[in-house]
Amino acid sequence: MIWNHRITRILVGISLFALAIVLLLPGLTGFTSLDGTVNARFAIVNAPIDGEVAETPPKVGARVLPGEPLALLHNTRVNRAILSSLQADHMTAVEHATALKRERDELVRLRDQLAARMEVFTRTTIADLERQVEILNKRVKVSEAQDNVAQVDFDRRLALEAKGVLSTKMVESARAVWEAAGGELEISGLTVAQLEQKLEAVRQGVFVLGDGQNDVPYSRQRQDEVIVRINDLNTRIAENETRAAQVQKQLIEEENRVRSLTSASVPSPFDGVVWSSNIVNGSNVILNTELMRILDCSDLFVDILVPEVDYQEIYPGLTAEVRLLGAGDVFKGVVLSVRGSSAVAEKDTLAANQPETTKRNDRIRVGLAPSALNTDFPNFCQVGRSVQVRLPKPNIGIWHWVEGLWFSIL
Incomplete structure (x- = not known):
């Protein structure tokens, strides 16, 4: 029979050997994950x-652009009590300041009137004192003339007494007249000096008018009271204006807070696809309620499992080939991370389930290079599709395999 021929047996052996090589070669030259x-x-x-x-x-499935509104929320039950209270406080402070300014303006007018009256009174007093000083100066001159006349008459009578013409009594009478004239002259001089002091004091704003009278007239006293009141009003006006400014700042912040709680637009964080949605038009939501999930197609990757014995052969940066199951296109990839079998994998923010295993397998994450998958928004960027991943071995590692086998035998 043909099967008993030597050539047939050789051919069958070669075929079986070639088949074994074909079956073993992928495992020797790289890692394949399904x-x-x-x-x-x-x-x-x-x-x-x-x-x-x-x-x-x-x-769900709609593409959204960065900043595109995902939902518009309106809240008509916002608490506005604090806003109303701040508005009332601000209005009260402003109205109080306005009323105080009106009172201050009236007092300023009264102060100006008193100042004008005081100016008229001062000018009148100065003019009167100047006239009195002038009159007294005239009297001083008259007194000087009278003193000179009395002195001449006394000297003449004294000379006549020495000749025996006049008696001593007439000389003494002339002496008395002369002394009286000298006293009048001295009194007039002192009076002039006193009036000049009063005049100088009035020019400086101090009125020394006589016994029992104040050094400041009523107009000046009233003016001082008005000035004190104006200063007090200025202080209160400043306090109310400061209070109004502070309340205005609080009011602006509260208005912004109420506005932010009254209406809000939720923007898309990036260019992606609506993965899931929990709301429809008219839905009532509360703070921090999950509205929807947006899939990020800009960063696609694949998680695979590889036996942990090959951990040393795989490292970040190693190139990979990825093929969608049932498709012929091959996509380029690169190893992003290598984790041991006991590492806790992230699940909360991943769109697809990670492969589960009960064996000792490393978790390899392969990032996909930008391709048509990143823009396949109608198909959710193919997220969830099964793939085959091929990782090349840097070397065949037969000697490493032999050492591992020898270690397991020992």
């Missing part, structure tokens, strides 16, 4: 305020 899944992260969009959804949000 449990990979295209994965990506998503952003959870929460409600920034309590309220009601006012417009129809984007549907």
Whole structure:
């Protein structure tokens, strides 16, 4: 028979050997994983305020651009009590300051009137004292003339007495007249000096008018009282204006707070796809309620499992080839991270499930280079698709395999 021919047996042996090489060669030259899944992260969009959804949000699977409104929320039940209180406080402070300014303006007018009256009184007093000084100066001159006449008459009579013409009594009478004239002259001089002192004091604003009278007239006293009152009003006006300014700042902050709680637009954080949505038009939401999840297609990756014995052969930066299951296109990738079998994997922000295993397998994350998958928004960027991943071995590692086998035998 043909099967008993030597050539046939040789050919069959060669075929079986070639088949074995074909079956073993992929494992010797690289790592192949069939449990990979295209994965990506998503952003959870929460409600920034309590309220009601006012417009129809984007549907699941819709592409959204960065900053595009995802939901518009309105809240008509915002507490405005603090805002109303601040508005009342601000209005009260402003009105009080305005009333105090009106009172101050009236007192300023009264102060000016008193100042004008005081100016008239001062000028009149100065003019009167100047006239009195002038009159007294005239009297001083008259007294000087009378003193000279009395002195001449005394000298003449004294000379006549020495000749025996006049008696001593007539001389003494002339002496008395002369002394009286000298006293009048001295009194007039002192009176002039006193009036000049009063005049100088009035010019300096001090009125020394006589016994029992004040050194400041009523107009000046009243003017001083008005000035004190004006200064007090200026202080109170400044306090109320400061209070109004402070309340105004608080009022602006409170208005901003109420405005932010009354209406809010939720923007898309990036260019992506609506992965899931929990709201419709008219939905009531509360603060931090999850509204929807936005898939980030800009960073696609694949998580695969590789036996932990090959941990040393795989490292970040190693190139990889990724093929979608059932498709012929091959996508380039690069190893992003290598984790041991006991490492805790992240799950909360991943769109697809990571491969599960009960064996000792390393978790390898392979990042996908930018490709058509990143813009395939209608198909959710192929997230969730199963893939085959091929990782090359830097060397065949037969000797490493032999050492591992020898170690396991020992």
